[in-house]
Amino acid sequence: MVTVLVTGANRGLGLEFISHYLDRGDHVIATYRDIASSSELIKMSEDHDNLMTFNLDVDSEKSLTNFSKQLGNIPIDIFINNAGIYGPRNSSFGHVGTETWIPVLRINTIAPVLLTQLIIDNLRNGSVKKLIYITSKMGSIDDNSGGGSYVYRSTKAALNAVVKSLSIDLKNEGMIVTLLHPGWVQTDMGGPNGLIDKNTSVSGMIKVIDGLEQAQSGSFLDYTGCHIPW
Ligand SMILES: NC(=O)c1ccc[n+]([C@@H]2O[C@H](COP(=O)([O-])OP(=O)(O)OC[C@H]3O[C@@H](n4cnc5c(N)ncnc54)[C@H](OP(=O)(O)O)[C@@H]3O)[C@@H](O)[C@H]2O)c1
16 A cells, blocks of 8 residues: 555546546545536545545645645655646647746646655655656657647656656665656547547556666656657
8 A cells, every 4th residue: 555646636647546546545645726626536535535635736836835834744655746738739830939838837847846846755755756757758859750839849858858857866765756658648638539548548557657666767658668769
């Protein structure tokens, strides 16, 4: 039995992670940004003693600090940084603007590092010490054959860069720090044409997380455990 923290847990892949870990009997800490759109998660917390929920807007430094204070010194074994946004759908060449780019950078790239800094002692006190960052194959520079999507691609590529540094900086503490691509999944973000459903994606990612060893820290893997080129 482990304690798992998942951000952006009110819908999509985040909610699916919660459901899978609860089924296994693990202790789950789920964060949501807006209670108004979190009724399913709140209902789950009423039905499960092993689910704690906290408000967290990763785009607000005040909210990040409040969350870490509320967490206190609870040890966290597995941290799944899942919250993310796609940003403007039309970020093709000729349509890119600063105002729409910066918030995506804050949420997809900067917030994961800020949150990790704030909860590092919780992670140090955990037994499993697995730090998982949900990224995207669209952040792979080698894999980019389609162009466009400047905003989403760049913020996930930057996430990959900072998580690689985290994996190096935290290696001596025995932390396993990994980037996971969930596949193209049928969620609000992935849309109905996604190639796989949430269950396939999250079952796959949990299997990968379970099997992670120190030697894989700093890797960029997909939900089947295959390496994605940087
Ligand atoms: N679906 C795919 O095909 C796909 C592919 C590659 C990577 N990913 C990645 O997988 C992760 C989950 O995606 P998804 O498909 O489940 O997307 P989703 O259905 O759009 O859900 C996104 C989640 O992130 C939360 N979030 C957004 N901004 C937030 C903020 N400022 N503070 C806290 N939470 C925030 C959302 O909360 P609200 O409901 O409050 O907005 C929601 O819970 C993301 O990092 C995404 O980039 C998805």
